[in-house]
Amino acid sequence: xxEELFTADFIRNPYPxxxxxxxxxxxxxxHFQDGQRGWLVTGYEDGAAxxxxxxxxxxxxxxxxxxxxxMSVFTQNMLFSDPPDHKRLRGLAQKAxxxxxxxxxxxxxxxxxxxxxxxxxxxKDVDLIDEFAFPLPIIVICEILxxxxxxRDKFRLWSNSLIEGTSGEAGVSVYQHMTQFIEYLGQxxxxxxxxxxxxxISKLIExxxxxxxxxEKELYGLVSLLIIAGHETTVNLIGNTVLALMAYPDxxxxxxxxxxxxxxxxxxxxxxxxxxxxxxxxxxSEDLEFRGKRIHRGDxxxxxxxxxxxxxxxxxxxxxxxxxxxxxxxxxxGMGIHFCLGAPLARLExxxxxxxxxxxxxxxxxAVDESELSWRPGMIVRGVKELSVNL
Numbered sequence: 001x002x003e004e005l006f007t008a009d010f011i012r013n014p015y016p017x018x019x020x021x022x023x024x025x026x027x028x029x030x031h032f033q034d035g036q037r038g039w040l041v042t043g044y045e046d047g048a049a050x051x052x053x054x055x056x057x058x059x060x061x062x063x064x065x066x067x068x069x070x071m072s073v074f075t076q077n078m079l080f081s082d083p084p085d086h087k088r089l090r091g092l093a094q095k096a097x098x099x100x101x102x103x104x105x106x107x108x109x110x111x112x113x114x115x116x117x118x119x120x121x122x123x124k125d126v127d128l129i130d131e132f133a134f135p136l137p138i139i140v141i142c143e144i145l146x147x148x149x150x151x152r153d154k155f156r157l158w159s160n161s162l163i164e165g166t167s168g169e170a171g172v173s174v175y176q177h178m179t180q181f182i183e184y185l186g187q188x189x190x191x192x193x194x195x196x197x198x199x200x201i202s203k204l205i206e207x208x209x210x211x212x213x214x215x216e217k218e219l220y221g222l223v224s225l226l227i228i229a230g231h232e233t234t235v236n237l238i239g240n241t242v243l244a245l246m247a248y249p250d251x252x253x254x255x256x257x258x259x260x261x262x263x264x265x266x267x268x269x270x271x272x273x274x275x276x277x278x279x280x281x282x283x284x285s286e287d288l289e290f291r292g293k294r295i296h297r298g299d300x301x302x303x304x305x306x307x308x309x310x311x312x313x314x315x316x317x318x319x320x321x322x323x324x325x326x327x328x329x330x331x332x333x334g335m336g337i338h339f340c341l342g343a344p345l346a347r348l349e350x351x352x353x354x355x356x357x358x359x360x361x362x363x364x365x366x367a368v369d370e371s372e373l374s375w376r377p378g379m380i381v382r383g384v385k386e387l388s389v390n391l
Contacts, residue, residue, distance in 0.1 A: 004017045004020070005017060005030060005040075006032075006033050011375045011377065012373075012375055014277075014304075014306065014307070015306075015307075015310055015319060018042050018304060018306070018307035018310060019310070021040070021042045021304075021307065022042045022043050022307065022311060026041065026042050026043040026046055026291065027039055027040075027041050027043075027046060027290060027291045027292075027293045028040050028041075028042070029293075032300075032302070032379060033165075033377075033378070033379050034165070034379060036281075036300050037300070038281070038299055038300025038301060038302060039293070039295060039299060039300065039301045039302070040302055040304055041301065041302070041303045041304065041308075042304045042307035042308065042311075043307075043308060043311050043313070044308040044309070044311035044313065044314040044315075044331070045311075045313075045314070046291055046308075047279075047303040047304070047305065047307075047308035047331055048308070048331065048335050049290075050279075050282065050290075050301055050303050051279065051303060051331070051334055051335040051336045051338070052335055052336040054082075054083075055284065055285050055286060055288055056282035056283065056284060056285070056301050057082045057282060057283055057285045058079065058080050058081060058082055058086075058280070058281075058282060058283075058338070059080060059081050059082050059085075060281075060283050062082070062285070063283055063285070063297070063298050064298070074162065074178075074220075074221060074224050074225070075221060076215070076217040076218045076220065076221030076222075077089055077093075077218065077221035077222045077224070077225040078090040078093060078222075078225075078338075078341075079225055079229075079280060079338065080221075080280070083337070086337060086338075087337075088213065089214075089218060089222060090337075090341065092204065092207060092213065092214060092222065093222055093225075093226065093341055094341065095200065095203065095204075097341050097342060097344065097345060099344065102344050102345050102348060105140070105144075105345075105348070106348065106352070108140075108143070109136075109140060109348060109349055109352050110352055110356070112135075112136055112139050112140065113136060113352050113353055113356045114356065116131070116132050116135055116136060117132070117356060117357065117360050119131065120132065120360075120361075120391060121360075123391065124390060124391065125367040125388055125389070125390055125391075126388070126389060126391060127386050127387060127388055128238075128239065128242060128387040128388075128389050129235065129239050129383075129384065129385070129386055129387045130386065132238070132353070132357070133234075133235050133236075133238040133239045133242075133353070133387070134156060134231075134235050135152075136234070136238070136349060136353055137230070137231035137233075137234035137235055137238075137346075137349055138152050138155065138156060138231045138235075139152065140230075140231075140345070140349060141226065141227060141230035141231050142155070142227075144199075144200055144226075144230070145199060145200050145201050145223070145226060145227065145230075146192070146197060146199025146200065146201045146202065147188075147227070151184070154180075154184065155227055155228075155231075157169075157177065158177050158178075158180065158181040159227065159228045159231070159232060160376075161174050161177040161178075162174070162177070162178065162181075162228060163228065163232060163376075163378055163380050163381055164376055164377050164378040164381075165377070165378050165379075181224065182220065185220055185223060185224065188201070189201070189205060189219070192205055193205055200226075201223065204219060204222065204223065205219065229340075229342060230342055230345075232275070232380075232381055233275045233276060233340070233342065233346045233381075234275075234345075234346045234349045234350060234353075235275075235383060236275030236276075236376075236381055236382060236383030237266070237269065237270065237275045237346055237349075237350045238349075238350060238353045238354070239383050239384055239387050240269055240272075240273045240274070240275060240382070240383060241265065241266065241269040241350065241354055242354070242357070242364065242387065242389065243273070243373075243384070243387065244268075244269055244272055244273060244321045245265075245354075245358075245364070246364060246365055246366050246389070247321065248321050249363075251265070251321060251322070251323050252358065252363075252364065254323060254324075255323060255354070255355075255358055256358050256359070256362070259355050259358070259359065261323050261324070262351050262354055262355040262358075263347070263351050264323055264324070264325075264327065265323040265354065266347055266350045266351050266354065267327050267328065267330070268321060268322060268323050268325050268328075269321075269350075270309075270330055270332035270333070271309045271315065271318075271325075271328050271330035271332060272309070272321045273306065273321075273382065274305055274306050274309060274330070274332035274382065275332070275381060275382060275383055276305055276332060276333075276380060276381060276382065277304070277305065277306055277379070277380065277381060277382040278302050278303065278304055278305060278379050278380060279302055279303040279305055279334060280302075280380070281300050281301070281302055282300070282301045282302070283298060283299065283300060283301070284296065284297055284298065284299045284301060285297065302379075303331070305331045305332060305334075306382060308331050309330045309331055309332065314328075314329075315328060333346075361391045364389055364390070364391060365389065365390045366388070366389060366390070367388040367389055367390045368388050373386075373387070374386065
């Protein structure tokens with residue numbers, strides 16, 4: 001079974017392999033793409049249990065000390081921390097994602113969406129990722145943080161490199177991109193310190209300078225997480241939703257006729273082909289028994305979120321995309337204390353993007369054969385690199 005995982009065919013369509021694993025060995029010991037060996041969990045109830053179990057920790061330094069592959073700057077945030085640090089760091093990040101703030105952004109998100117769609121008018125074939133799905137969330141998160149508009153494309157390059165584990169540039173390593181990212185953040189923080197501007201970054205720097213809530217390393221970690229996670233999920237949510245609607249044209253037509261179903265469709269898209277393939281790694285903090293398996297202290301445990309969301313014991317006809325499906329408790333944004341902080345913003349952006357796209361253009365179709373789609377590599381996100389569509 002292991003030989004079917006992480007192949008080119010698996011990356012294109014992992015769901016048949018997930019189905020076999022759930023039936024044969026839902027808590028399976030595998031060799032991951034990054035070279036680690038550990039446990040892959042594919043069932044819904046098992047996955048939810050892992051995500052909520054405090055015995056599976058996020059801060060591996062508690063077990064091994066040190067930092068992971070020189071990436072300590074990017075791991076000093078709530079995603080890679082456990083209580084009590086997690087609560088403190090998440091509380092600081094929540095300043096950017098209050099319900100009032102997100103609700104108040106609806107008009108601005110609609111304005112950005114309309115401007116991007118204006119640029120697609122008159123074009124027959126477009127790369128929907130490059131011209132729509134990427135620019136929308138990166139503009140939004142950069143405006144929240146206060147990133148200069150001219151630097152947005154740099155963040156796309158650095159983010160892709162860190163998420164996918166490949167630079168995408170000949171002669172340039174992932175480590176070089178990491179270094180460039182860190183240097184940029186340092187220079188940016190220096191400018192904001194000299195000229196506070198009221199942006200979220202400015203507020204976080206003020207907190208860091210107070211010295212009692214946020215260290216300098218945590219400032220780097222938190223900002224890098226907000227930039228990367230603040231747009232990656234939504235890029236793939238938009239792309240994967242459009243892919244599903246092209247594969248199910250009857251559902252596409254239904255949403256045009258009943259736009260009030262779009263929020264429901266976004267939830268179904270998150271379940272059907274979610275933008276985050278796997279949970280980030282957890283480590284067993286002690287020797288323990290889990291679903292009949294002996295898991296040793298220090299073992300890596302990863303939940304295949306999209307596999308859990310196709311578990312037939314939880315979802316009826318899970319391999320069908322159905323916008324009329326009742327709202328489901330999918331795991332696309334995780335569960336427990338690490339539930340995605342930006343979920344409300346991603347949902348809002350997805351709803352505005354899809355409803356506006358469908359109202360503007362009729363009968364959106366793939367402009368290439370489905371077999372020509374190239375899926376992004378790596379262990380975190382699920383989405384296509386390009387999405388050529390006919391408008």
